[in-house]
Amino acid sequence: MRTIGIDPGDHAAKVVELDGSYKKTRLVHVGMAPAQASDAAARTESRAEAVAVAMGEGRRGHITLAHPCREAMLRPLELPFTGHEAIRKVVKAEIEGEIQSGSVDDMIVDFHEIGPGANGGTKLLVAAVPKLGLKAVLTGLAAHKIEPESIDLDNMALWRAAHWAGVFAAEAGEAAGSVTAVVDLGSHSVNVILVEGENLVEMRTLRVGDGVVADELARRHGLDLQTARQVAHACHATGADQRIEVAAALPAPVEAEPGATAAPVASAAPARVVNVTHAEVESAYTACMQRIARELTRFLTSSGRTSRVRVVYATGGASRSVAATEMLAAVFGVEVRELDLLGRLQHDLTPEEVAEYGPRLAVALGVALGPMGGPEGFELRQEDLLLAKGFERIKFPLAIACMFAMLAMFVQWNARRAQLRNKEIEIGLEFLDKSDAKKPAVFYGMLNSVFDRGWFENPQQFRAVKSGKDYLYRDLVAELLASSVHRRLNIVRDRLRDVVEQKQKESGIFEDVSLESGLAVLVRWAELLRAGEAQLGRFLVTRFDLSMKAPNRKLEFTIAFRGEDFRNRHSALMAMIETELERPDSPFVKPARPDEGKSEDLFKPRDGNEMGVTGGYFRVVLHIKDTFRPFGASAPR
Amino acid sequence: MNLRNLDAYKVIVLVAALALPLGWWQVKKLDQEIAACEQTIAAARRPGGLIEEIGQLQRKVEVVVQNKRSMSDSIKDPRTYFQGQLLQSGSQLKVNDFSLQDARPEQATLASKQPVTDYVIAIDWPNKKDLPVPLDFLYAAIFNCESGASAVSEAAQQSVWRLRDLRVVNLEAMGLTGGRVPPPELPDKWIIEEMKFARREPRKGK
Numbered sequence: 001m002r003t004i005g006i007d008p009g010d011h012a013a014k015v016v017e018l019d020g021s022y023k024k025t026r027l028v029h030v031g032m033a034p035a036q037a038s039d040a041a042a043r044t045e046s047r048a049e050a051v052a053v054a055m056g057e058g059r060r061g062h063i064t065l066a067h068p069c070r071e072a073m074l075r076p077l078e079l080p081f082t083g084h085e086a087i088r089k090v091v092k093a094e095i096e097g098e099i100q101s102g103s104v105d106d107m108i109v110d111f112h113e114i115g116p117g118a119n120g121g122t123k124l125l126v127a128a129v130p131k132l133g134l135k136a137v138l139t140g141l142a143a144h145k146i147e148p149e150s151i152d153l154d155n156m157a158l159w160r161a162a163h164w165a166g167v168f169a170a171e172a173g174e175a176a177g178s179v180t181a182v183v184d185l186g187s188h189s190v191n192v193i194l195v196e197g198e199n200l201v202e203m204r205t206l207r208v209g210d211g212v213v214a215d216e217l218a219r220r221h222g223l224d225l226q227t228a229r230q231v232a233h234a235c236h237a238t239g240a241d242q243r244i245e246v247a248a249a250l251p252a253p254v255e256a257e258p259g260a261t262a263a264p265v266a267s268a269a270p271a272r273v274v275n276v277t278h279a280e281v282e283s284a285y286t287a288c289m290q291r292i293a294r295e296l297t298r299f300l301t302s303s304g305r306t307s308r309v310r311v312v313y314a315t316g317g318a319s320r321s322v323a324a325t326e327m328l329a330a331v332f333g334v335e336v337r338e339l340d341l342l343g344r345l346q347h348d349l350t351p352e353e354v355a356e357y358g359p360r361l362a363v364a365l366g367v368a369l370g371p372m373g374g375p376e377g378f379e380l381r382q383e384d385l386l387l388a389k390g391f392e393r394i395k396f397p398l399a400i401a402c403m404f405a406m407l408a409m410f411v412q413w414n415a416r417r418a419q420l421r422n423k424e425i426e427i428g429l430e431f432l433d434k435s436d437a438k439k440p441a442v443f444y445g446m447l448n449s450v451f452d453r454g455w456f457e458n459p460q461q462f463r464a465v466k467s468g469k470d471y472l473y474r475d476l477v478a479e480l481l482a483s484s485v486h487r488r489l490n491i492v493r494d495r496l497r498d499v500v501e502q503k504q505k506e507s508g509i510f511e512d513v514s515l516e517s518g519l520a521v522l523v524r525w526a527e528l529l530r531a532g533e534a535q536l537g538r539f540l541v542t543r544f545d546l547s548m549k550a551p552n553r554k555l556e557f558t559i560a561f562r563g564e565d566f567r568n569r570h571s572a573l574m575a576m577i578e579t580e581l582e583r584p585d586s587p588f589v590k591p592a593r594p595d596e597g598k599s600e601d602l603f604k605p606r607d608g609n610e611m612g613v614t615g616g617y618f619r620v621v622l623h624i625k626d627t628f629r630p631f632g633a634s635a636p637r
Numbered sequence: 638m639n640l641r642n643l644d645a646y647k648v649i650v651l652v653a654a655l656a657l658p659l660g661w662w663q664v665k666k667l668d669q670e671i672a673a674c675e676q677t678i679a680a681a682r683r684p685g686g687l688i689e690e691i692g693q694l695q696r697k698v699e700v701v702v703q704n705k706r707s708m709s710d711s712i713k714d715p716r717t718y719f720q721g722q723l724l725q726s727g728s729q730l731k732v733n734d735f736s737l738q739d740a741r742p743e744q745a746t747l748a749s750k751q752p753v754t755d756y757v758i759a760i761d762w763p764n765k766k767d768l769p770v771p772l773d774f775l776y777a778a779i780f781n782c783e784s785g786a787s788a789v790s791e792a793a794q795q796s797v798w799r800l801r802d803l804r805v806v807n808l809e810a811m812g813l814t815g816g817r818v819p820p821p822e823l824p825d826k827w828i829i830e831e832m833k834f835a836r837r838e839p840r841k842g843k
Contacts, residue, residue, distance in 0.1 A: 399646040402653030409660035416667035423674035427681070446681055450691055461698050486673040489680075489687045496694040503701040515755070515837045518800025519779045540819050542810030546803040548835070550745055558810075560819050604816045613818045626748050 002028070002061030005157070005368025006051055006148060007361075008068075008137070010188040010211060011035055011229070013050035014357075014364040017059055020346075022164065022373035027347035030357055030364075031056055034226070048140030055146065064367040065141070065148035067380060069155040069205040070189045071133050073099055073107075077124040078117040087111060087122060095126045106131055108385060110378040112156070114201055125203070127153055127378050134385055149387050150370060155191050155203045156377030157366025158184050158315070164369050165341055167313050168198045178310040181332060182339060183296075184362060185316035185324055187211030187229075190292055194305055200375070202303045206295040210318040213284040221274045222246075235281035236321070242276045289327045296331045306332075315339040315362040341365055424485040441477055447488055464499045471495070518548045520630030521587045525555055525622065528580055535572040538562065542617070553624035555588075562603075562615040570600075570618050577622065587628040591621065711785065711796060712836065715740055715758050718798075719782060719834070723760070726778035727770070734768055736761045744840065752840040757801055760832040769808040769826030779803070782834055801835035 001021065007014040017029035031054035035046040075098045079087055091111050096104040107128040117123045134151065141148065162168065162182045170178075177196060184191040188209045194202040211229075213236075218228035223246060231242045300306045312332045318324050319338065328336045342349065342358050345365075349357065370377055381387055391398075421429070428447025433439045443451060456462040456473045464471045476495055480488045529541070544557035561569045581590050601617040643651075681687040711718035716737045724730055740756040747753055762768060780786065785796030808826040813819050 395646040395650060399649040399653075402650050402657070406653055406656055406660070409657060409664065412664050413660055413667065416664055416671060420667055420671050420674065423671060423678065427674055427677055446678075446688060450688070455695060461695075461702055484670070484673070486670065486677045489677055489691070493687055493691050493694070496691055496698070500694050500697045500701070503698055507701050514797075515799035515801075515835055517783055518803060519776075519783045522776070522779070522800075522803070538821065540810075540823050541807070542813065542819065542823070543804075543806035545805075545831075546800070548799070548801050549743075550747075562819070562821065601816055603818045610818050615818070617816070 001372055003368045003371045004055070004059055004061045004063045005066065005364040005366065005370075006055070006063065006141075006146075007066045007154065007157070007364035007367065008047045008051055009035070009360075009363075010068075010186050010209070011225070012360070013047060013054045014361055015051060015054040015056075015059075016361060016364045016368050017061060018365070018368045018372070019061075020372075022369060025164070025345055025369070025372070027342075027345050027349070029056065029059065030347075030349070030353075030361065032357065032360065044136045044140045045143075048137070048144055048146075051141060051146060052144035062150070062371040063146065063148045064150040064152060064370050065137070066154040066157045066363045066367040067129060067134065067137070067151050068189065069127075069153045069191055069203070070207055071129060072153055072205075073101070073128045074203065074205075075099070075126045075128070076114075077111070077126050078121055079124065080117070080119060080121040082116075082120065082122050084113070087113075087124065091124070091126060095128060098126075099128055102130060104128065108134060108380045108382050110380060110382065112200065112376075112378065115199065125200070127380075129153075129380055131383075131385060134380060138385065147387060147389065149381065149389070150367075151380035151385075152367050152370055152377040153380070154184070154363045154366075155193055155205065156200075156375075157363045157370070158182055158191055159193050159195065159200050159203070159366070160369050160374045160377060161341055161362045161366035162193075162195070162313060162339060163198060163375050164365075165339060165344055167311075167337075167339065168195055170197070171310075174310060175308075177308055179305045179308040181309050181312045183312060183314050183316070183319070183328060185209065185292075185314065185318040187214075187317060190295070190316075192296065192299060194303060194309070196305075196308075198375070202299075202305065204299045206292065206299070208288070208291050208295060210285065210288055210321075210324075212288050212291075213281060216284050217276060217281070220280075221276060223274065231276045232281050232284075235276060235278045236285060239278055241278050244274050244276070245271050246274055247271060285323065289323050293327050293331050296328075300331070309334055312336045313339040315341075315359050317360055319359045427485050428480075428488050429485055430481055440474070441481055443480070443488075447480070447492070450489075450492060462496070462499055464495065464502050466498070471498075516548060516587075516624075516626075516628060517630045518546055520628075521546060521548070521555055521624055524587050525557075528576065532573065532576045535576070536561075536569050537565075539569070539573075548624065550626065553626070555622045555624060556619065557622075558617055558619050560615060560617045562613060564614055566615040570616075573618075573620070577620070585629045587624055587630070588622045589625045591623050711798060715798075719758070719760060722781040722785070723778050725786075726781050727774040730774075734762065734764065736763060740836075743835075753837050754840045755801075755835045755837050757833050757835045758798075760834070762829050762832070765828050765830065766808075769828055771825045772827060773825075775805065775827060775829070797836040798834040799836070800833075802831050802833040803829075804831040805829055 002017065002019050004015065004017045012032055012034045015029070015031045016027060019026045019028045033050040033053035035043065035050040075095060077091070077094060077098070079090070079094065081087070088111075092104055092109045095109055099107070107130055109126060109128045111124045111126045113122055114125050115123045138148070159182070162180075167182070168180050179201070180195045182193050182195065186209045188207070188211045190206040190209055192204050192206070193200060214225060214229040214232045217223060217232055218225050221228070223231065227244070227246065231244060234242050300309075309332050311334055312328050314325065314328055314336055315338070325336050338359065339362055340358070341362060342354050347354075367377075386392075425444045426446070428443040428445045428450075430441045430443055432441050442448070450456075456476065459470075459472055462473055462476070466475075476492065479495075480491060483491055525544075529536075529539075540560040540562075542558045542560060544555065546555050547553060559570075559573065563569075577588075580586050581588055599619045601619075603613055603615045603617075605612060677687070679686075719737055720732065723735060724732070738759040738761065740758045743755045743757055745753055745755055779800050782798055783796055783800060785798075805827050807823050808828055809823050810819065811828065
C-alpha cells in the first residue's frame with residue numbers, strides 16, 4: 001500500500017510517501033519546503049505552495065493531511081452508553097453546549113474514545129474544527145491539484161507515529177498505569193500527548209514555540225521572518241553576535257501634486273546594517289523556554305498524571321537543543337529521549353538528510369501511517385468537506401440515470417412480455433386447471449382449433465411408434481408443454497407427418513401416389529356421348545378399349561353412323577370432342593398428332609342383310625391426362 | 638470495494654450494473670421469441686400453411702384409417718376382394734365365370750419423378766363368348782372394384798384398386814368385319830376381352 005502524509009507545518013511543509021505495511025514500512029519520498037509568506041492572509045496560499053513543492057511530481061497513494069491541533073477545540077465528554085455508531089449520532093448535539101466560540105454546524109466534529117466512563121458509559125475526547133479554516137486549506141491545496149482523502153489532527157499523527165516506533169511498549173519492572181509523554185516542539189506550537197499503555201488519555205496544544213524568538217527579532221530589528229529565523233538560529237548555534245546587512249525600509253509613498261514632475265526611481269534600496277547580539281537571542285530563547293515550561297507544568301498538573309510519567313519522547317525542530325531537553329527533563333522529571341522514527345524506517349537517505357529531517361517528520365509520518373493501520377485518529381473529511389472524487393462526484397446523477405434506465409427497461413420488458421403472451425395465446429398457450437391437476441392441459445388459439453374435435457385423442461387416428469413405444473395424444477401434449485409455444489404447431493405437424501408416414505407404410509395407402517380412376521374416364525366418355533345424342537342421332541359403338549397405363553393412356557372406340565349424313569355426324573362428334581378437350585377438368589387431352597386414330601371405314605354397298613345402306617365406321621382415340629379431377633364439375637349435361 | 642462504504646447511490650448503481658445487462662438480455666430474448674411467434678403465425682395462416690398442412694395430414698390419416706381394414710384385405714388377398722366385388726355386381730355371375738391372376742408389379746416413374754410400383758391384376762373371362770354382359774353390369778363391376786363398396790359393410794370404403802385396362806366389344810359387332818353394315822340397333826351384350834385393375838405404391842430409394 002502506498003500512502004502520502006502531508007504536514008503543512010508552521011514555517012515548512014513536510015511530505016512523506018510510504019510504501020508497504022504498518023509493520024514493514026519503506027520511505028519512498030520525503031520533501032520539505034519552507035512557506036515564504038509571513039502575513040496571515042497569504043499564509044494558507046504560501047503553505048499550499050510549500051506542500052506542492054515538497055510533494056514534487058509523480059506521487060501516488062492515499063493522501064492524508066495533518067491539520068494543526070491548535071486550530072481545533074478539544075473537549076472531554078462522557079456519555080452514558082457505548083457503541084461507536086451510537087456515539088457518532090449524538091456527539092455533535094452533545095458537544096454543542098461545550099462550544100461557545102461558534103456554531104457547531106460550522107464545525108467538523110469527531111471523537112476519540114479514551115476509555116470507559118462511569119456506570120458503563122464512554123469517555124470521549126471530542127475535536128471540533130472550524131470548517132472555514134479547513135476549507136481554506138483544502139482549496140489552497142486543490143489549486144495545486146492536491147486532494148487529501150483524509151484529514152487528521154497532528155496530535156493524533158504524533159500518537160500514531162510514536163505507536164509505530166514502539167515507544168509505548170512496557171519496559172521491564174515498569175509499574176502498571178505508567179504514562180509515556182510525547183512532545184513535539186514546533187516553531188509556533190507545542191503538542192503534547194500522554195499515553196497510558198498504548199491508550200491516548202490526554203493531549204494538548206500549547207500556542208507557544210521557539211518561533212517567538214524569531215518573531216521578536218524581526219519586530220525589534222525590522223527583519224523579515226525568514227532572515228530573523230536564520231539569524232536566531234545562527235546566534236543560538238554559534239554563541240556569537242550576528243551582524244547582517246539588509247535593505248533599508250522604503251519611505252511611505254507621497255501623493256504627487258498635479259503638474260509636478262515625477263521623482264526619479266531609485267535603482268536599488270539603500271542597505272543598512274543590523275547587529276543582533278547573542279545575549280538578546282538567548283534572553284528571548286530562555287524566556288520562550290520558561291513560558292513553554294510553565295504551560296507544560298500547568299497541563300501536567302491539570303492532567304493529574306505527573307507522577308506516572310515514566311519517559312518523555314521529544315520531537316520537532318527545537319527538540320535537539322540542549323535547553324529544550326533540559327527544560328523537558330526539568331518539567332517532567334524523567335528521562336527525555338528523542339523520538340527516532342527514521343531509525344526504524346527503511347530509507348535511502350544520507351546521514352545529513354537524516355539529521356535534517358529526523359526530528360521534523362513525526363507528524364507527516366504519523367498521518368501517512370494512518371491508512372496502513374495503527375491507532376485510529378480523527379477523520380475531518382466529513383459532511384460538506386467529504387472528498388467527492390471520481391465516482392463520488394457522479395454517483396448521484398448516475399444513480400438517477402440508472403433508476404430511469406431500470407424503469408425504462410422494466411417498462412420495455414413488461415410490454416414485450418404482454419406482447420409475447422398475446423402471440424402465444426394466438427398460437428396455443430396452455431391452460432392448466434389448477435383446481436384439478438389430473439385434468440389434461442387445454443390450449444388456446446390455433447392449437448385449440450386443431451385439438452378441438454378430439455381428433456388427436458382417438459388412438460386409431462393418432463398413434464405412432466416412436467423408439468419402440470406408442471406415441472399417443474398424451475405424449476404429444478407432454479411434448480408440447482415442454483417446448484416453446486412458437487414451436488408447438490410445427491411439432492404437431494411433424495408428429496402428424498410421422499403418423500401419416502407410418503400408417504401409409506403399414507397400410508399401403510399412399511394418397512399422394514393414387515392411381516387415376518379408369519371408371520371416371522368411362523363415365524366422362526359416356527356423359528360426352530349422351531350429351532351429343534341430339535346432334536349425333538342414332539349411333540352404334542361397337543367396341544371400346546381403355547388403357548390407363550402410362551405413358552400412353554388412351555380411350556379408343558369404334559363408332560358407326562348409318563345414313564347419308566354420316567360424315568356430318570362424325571364431324572359433329574369431333575367438334576364435341578374438341579369442346580370437351582378445352583374443358584379444364586376434362587380427363588382428356590389434345591393429342592400430339594391431331595389426326596391420329598380418325599380412320600374412316602365405309603359400309604359395304606352390298607351386304608347380305610341390307611342393301612345400299614350408307615354409312616361408315618370411325619375409330620376415335622382420346623388421349624388421357626396423367627392427372628385429372630374425376631367426376632369434374634364441368635362435365636357435359 | 639469496502640462494503641462499509643456502500644451507500645444508497647452505490648447500491649443503486651451496483652444493482653443497475655447487474656440488472657441492466659440482465660434486463661437487456663431478457664428484452665432481446667423476448668424480442669426473439671416474439672419474432673419467432675410472428676413467424677409461426679404467418680406460417681400457419683398463409684395459404685397452404687401449417688394449419689392447412691395439419692388438416693391435409695389429418696385427412697390422409699382419415700383415409701388410411703377408414704379404409705385400413707378393407708384395403709388391408711384387398712391388398713393381402715386381392716382374389717377374395719375382387720371375387721366379392723364382382724359377384725355383388727350381377728346376380729347371374731358365378732364364381733367360375735372369371736379367373737383372377739396374381740398381381741404383377743410394374744415399375745414406373747411419375748411426372749413428379751416419384752418412382753412407383755403398380756401392382757396389376759388381370760381378371761380373365763374364360764368363357765367370355767358364352768358370357769356376354771350388359772353395360773350396366775360392366776359399370777357396376779368396375780364401380781364396385783374401384784370404390785370398394787360393400788353390401789355387407791355400411792361404412793363408405795375407398796378401394797386402392799383402379800381400372801387399368803378394359804377392352805370390350807359388342808357381341809354382335811364381333812362379326813361385323815370388312816365394312817359389313819351394322820344393324821340399326823345393337824343388343825346390350827358385350828364381351829370383356831380384357832379387364833385389369835391396378836394399385837400403386839411409392840417405390841423407395843428415390
